[in-house]
Amino acid sequence: MSNLTPNLAFPLTGLIVAIAAHAAGAQGSTFLGRVLSDSGMILVGAEVVLNGPQNMQRTNERGEFRFSAIPGGYHVVGVRMPGYAPRIDTIEVEGAGEIQRNYRLSRLDATKLPEVPVTVPLLDRKLVEFHERRKGGVGRFLDSTEFANRRGTKMSDRLASLPGVNIERFGNARFVTNARVRTPGEPGSPMCRALVWIDGVSLGTNFNVDELNPATIAAVEWYAGTLTIPSRLAPPPRIGEPYCGVLVIWLR
Numbered sequence: 175m176s177n178l179t180p181n182l183a184f185p186l187t188g189l190i191v192a193i194a195a196h197a198a199g200a201q202g203s204t205f206l207g208r209v210l211s212d213s214g215m216i217l218v219g220a221e222v223v224l225n226g227p228q229n230m231q232r233t234n235e236r237g238e239f240r241f242s243a244i245p246g247g248y249h250v251v252g253v254r255m256p257g258y259a260p261r262i263d264t265i266e267v268e269g270a271g272e273i274q275r276n277y278r279l280s281r282l283d284a285t286k287l288p289e290v291p292v293t294v295p296l297l298d299r300k301l302v303e304f305h306e307r308r309k310g311g312v313g314r315f316l317d318s319t320e321f322a323n324r325r326g327t328k329m330s331d332r333l334a335s336l337p338g339v340n341i342e343r344f345g346n347a348r349f350v351t352n353a354r355v356r357t358p359g360e361p362g363s364p365m366c367r368a369l370v371w372i373d374g375v376s377l378g379t380n381f382n383v384d385e386l387n388p389a390t391i392a393a394v395e396w397y398a399g400t401l402t403i404p405s406r407l408a409p410p411p412r413i414g415e416p417y418c419g420v421l422v423i424w425l426r
Contacts, residue, residue, distance in 0.1 A: 202243035203267045207275040209233045209253055217279065223252040227372050227425060228385055244273075252375035253277045260374060300373075301424055304393045307404060314396040318426070321391050329383045329391075338398035338419065342367065347382040352398055352418035366418035371407060373425055379417050386423070395422035 209220040216237035254260035258279035308315040324332035330348035342349040367379035397403040
């Protein structure tokens, strides 16, 4: 994706862990709306992501987006635009019909953003945060070349080679879990899933990593220990839905 400013994590409040949507009627629902600035200006080309990067639209000349045939259940929505603070939301679909949302994005204070020369390629501008955190040396980092050299044809196979990563298999889905085993009395199942971020969007702990094509990966960050997770990437866990570790994925 072409970002003119670095991707920023979503605000700590309001982050919702992705919940697997359950099947509903064959017709499904329609999700539509507009993306505006906080001053009411139409934002053309804003990205609206529904349940992950595989289902993304850009707003048209009227700032509108529209998703059709959405099954029943809860769905995670991410909205972002270069130069504006991103938003995250959830919608609940119950049967056929329309769900409307209008999102207003607040412009970022350019004085608080790292300087990125305009001559730098767009992908490198996008990976500013990746390179900054890699210099700090806390966590595990793979650029596109390093990731391509990992063994395996599936995303989960390559991620499994990272220290501390386990892969939980649930049907055809694959989820990243931390190798740490929960202590007796600790809430949650023994398989403690990691929180997944993709291009600055938090997708919670229920994202099937094998939905991604390994050839589309620009970089990967992995934080296994609680104390190693950057504060920007560590929203408070929901009650009964803790996470163990954070996986950050950047796409080409």
